[in-house]
Every structure is written in structure tokens, then in C-alpha cells.
Amino acid sequence: MLCEDSGFPKGQKEYFRTEVAALLAESGMGRGGALFCLSRLWQYYDVGGHSMGRSLRSVILDKVMDWLRASATDEASVQKAKTLLSVLVAMHYDYEYINRQRWFDYQLVAMWDLPLRDRILVSAAAFALSIDDVPPLDEWDEARIFAFR
Numbered sequence: 001m002l003c004e005d006s007g008f009p010k011g012q013k014e015y016f017r018t019e020v021a022a023l024l025a026e027s028g029m030g031r032g033g034a035l036f037c038l039s040r041l042w043q044y045y046d047v048g049g050h051s052m053g054r055s056l057r058s059v060i061l062d063k064v065m066d067w068l069r070a071s072a073t074d075e076a077s078v079q080k081a082k083t084l085l086s087v088l089v090a091m092h093y094d095y096e097y098i099n100r101q102r103w104f105d106y107q108l109v110a111m112w113d114l115p116l117r118d119r120i121l122v123s124a125a126a127f128a129l130s131i132d133d134v135p136p137l138d139e140w141d142e143a144r145i146f147a148f149r
Contacts, residue, residue, distance in 0.1 A: 007112040016120055023124040031068050031078065033128030034085070038065050041121040056101070056142060060088045082129050084148060089126050090134045092119045097137050 004013070027036035038061060045058050067081035091097055092115075095108040108114060126134075 005111050007110055009112060012112065012116060016116065016123075019120045020124045020127065023120070024127060027124070027128065029128050029130075031129070034081075034125040035065065035068050037121045037125035037128060038068070038085075041118060041125070044118060044121070056145065057088060057091055060084055060091075060145065064088065078129075080148070082131050084145070085122075085126055085129065086131050086134050087137070087140045087145065089122050089131070090137050090140070092122050093134070094137055 008016075023037055024033060027033040042058075042061060042065070045055075045061065064081045064085045067077040067084075070077035093111070095111050095114055098104070098114070099107050104115075
């Protein structure tokens with residue numbers, strides 16, 4: 001529903017749907033599919049200088065991937081991963097949050113200015129895990145994120 005905002009241009013919505021569908025067809029669903037998408041996202045973060053804990057989003061991504069790599073029978077780890085991944089998804093859809101965190105050298109003006117590539121990857125990972133709820137970011141400040149175990 002986040003990408004269905006009326007502000008997103010029709011072409012962007014269609015491209016988003018096509019790319020997410022292609023990723024999920026290539027990666028599959030479940031933990032393996034999510035890890036496939038998140039590994040690609042990690043590569044983009046790394047190229048952008050966000051890896052190795054240099055940003056809150058990379059810290060979240062690293063923890064989510066660790067939990068997803070845990071034992072296949074560890075449902076608690078998967079649930080924790082899903083919770084924190086939903087926070088990461090919310091971060092990628094909130095242009096005001098992105099502006100406050102200074103993710104870019106420029107200010108986003110509206111929701112449809114949000115970068116598409118990272119949003120496709122994080123959304124596809126969420127779809128792979130059947131995440132259907134994204135929390136408001138005002139419920140997840142840095143202290144709560146770092147304390148979440």
C-alpha cells in the first residue's frame with residue numbers, strides 16, 4: 001500500500017511492481033528470498049558508504065540478516081527479523097525521516113521523490129517474508145532500535 005500513494009507517478013508504480021515481481025521470481029519466498037534481496041541491498045549500501053555500521057539503516061540490515069541466517073527452526077529469530085525489517089521498510093518510505101537523517105546531499109520534496117532502487121529491494125524482502133504491517137517511525141527511535149533484541 002505504501003507504493004500506492006497517489007503521489008507516486010504511474011510509471012514509477014509500474015516499474016516498482018515489475019521489479020519486485022522479477023526479484024521474487026528469481027529469489028523465491030521465505031527467508032531465502034528475503035536474504036537474496038537484502039544481500040543486494042547490502043551491496044548498494046556498501047557502495048554508498050553505509051556498510052559496517054556507518055548508518056542506522058546498515059546496523060538494522062546487518063541484524064536482520066543475522067537473524068534470518070539463524071537456524072531454520074529458530075522462529076523467534078525470524079519474528080525479530082520481520083519486526084526490524086518492517087522498521088527498515090518504514091524508513092525507506094518516509095521522505096521526512098530521510099531528510100532529517102540526511103541520507104542525501106539534497107532534500108526530498110515529497111514522497112514520490114524517494115529513491116526507487118533501495119525501496120524495491122527492501123519491499124521485495126518484506127513481501128518474501130509476508131510482512132504486512134509497517135510501523136510509524138515515531139514509535140521506533142534510535143534507542144528502541146538499539147535495545148531491540
